[in-house]
Amino acid sequence: MAAVVAVLAVAVAVLTLLVLGLLRSHADILQRLHELDGGAEGGVNTAAGVSPAAARPAGPRTVSRAEVNTFPQVQAPPEREGFTDSRDLVGVGVDDDALTIRVTGVEHRTLVAFLSGSCLTCQRFWDAFQKPQKLGLPRDVRPVIVTKGPEQESPAAIARVAPSAVPVVMDSSAWEAYDVPGSPYFVLVDGRSGQVQGEGTGIDWSQVKGLLTQVQDDASYADDLESRRVSKYRADDERERRVDDELLAAGVTPGDPSLYGEGPDDPRRAAHQHDHEHDQPDERTRP
């Protein structure tokens, strides 16, 4: 009997050690995953001190350019936060012409496509722009193609690929103004506000169109939030008006001394606080 008890005790001890080992291993894995994920706000202290994750500042994590992997054909995003300012386009065309395209201060949005006559990926976009009606752009989006100026890009080469129904502006300064990292690159500008709504690139038109759809969805979501915020303001306004009416009915007019306590020890303030404590159940039951 004693032998059986001893064997069982040993078995329980071994199993306990196994479970503890598993728990320890699980904890190590979770901690490694946590560190890879950027760490929690406030950081995690380790036995060796503060972990690298904890050393990062709180808030959204900034992804450096070196951490972004893109297709070989696609430009990496520019290393900056936020969008650039928009500006109108002034340059020359491919038919020995000079032209301006208004991007800001207009009712529509403009999709500025920065393309080159020599990059292979751009050829897909030149082809896509040959039939702008098949691009599937929203009605309020005007496509405009911008290439480098004649000093850097061959007008003859651009003329061979330029679509007939989409304006082409040869303007090197626009590339600098919009901080374009390379071609192909697309910037969507809202003409009313003059703000850049989105920018990015892709290996073909379907990818770029996906970016545009995302911008559209984000804008719709923002509008939805805005409409909800307005309704909340109305509720606040109604509540404020109701309180004013009740105070006026009680003879408390604007500037009444009872509205301004002198401090925490002010007896009127204490009495006012006492009244509110009595009012609270009524507030909760008020429809």
Add this chain to the structure above:
Amino acid sequence: MRIEAHGIRAELPSGWEGRISRRQAGTLTGARTRNGTTEVVGEDTAPVLHMGNFALPEDRGDFGSGAVDLMGTGHLLVVLVEYGPDSVGTALYPTVSSVPRLTSRMFSSQALQRVQRGQAGAQRFFTMNGRAFCLYAVVGDQREVGAMATTANDVTRQIAITTR
């Protein structure tokens, strides 16, 4: 914003865009009859200036066909078309020192190159610095002719033409 090409310079007000281009080769300036036979006067690739306070479409004619279809209330199109040396200094193209002004009385639906319901147009022919031009303006809504004539003059006053 300024555009300049082919000896024409224009300043564009806020909200306007424009283009100075050459007529496509093959554009015929007209025909004349001599000794009972009709002969082509010649091809002309003289410059054309288009300015509008709306997004100008790519597919448009010298006198704004294609663009006028998109025009509505508040829209104004200003066109400057150069003609050949044969026209310089002729009775139809009097010599002036600056681009002629347009008055609201000059605007009429009859003056449109292509009649569009509700629109009105006006045109002036002139020679300036040895070059013959036609100034043509279209108002998207003829009820706004008064204000638009003033705007058109503000824009054309900024046009500079140099000798060739």
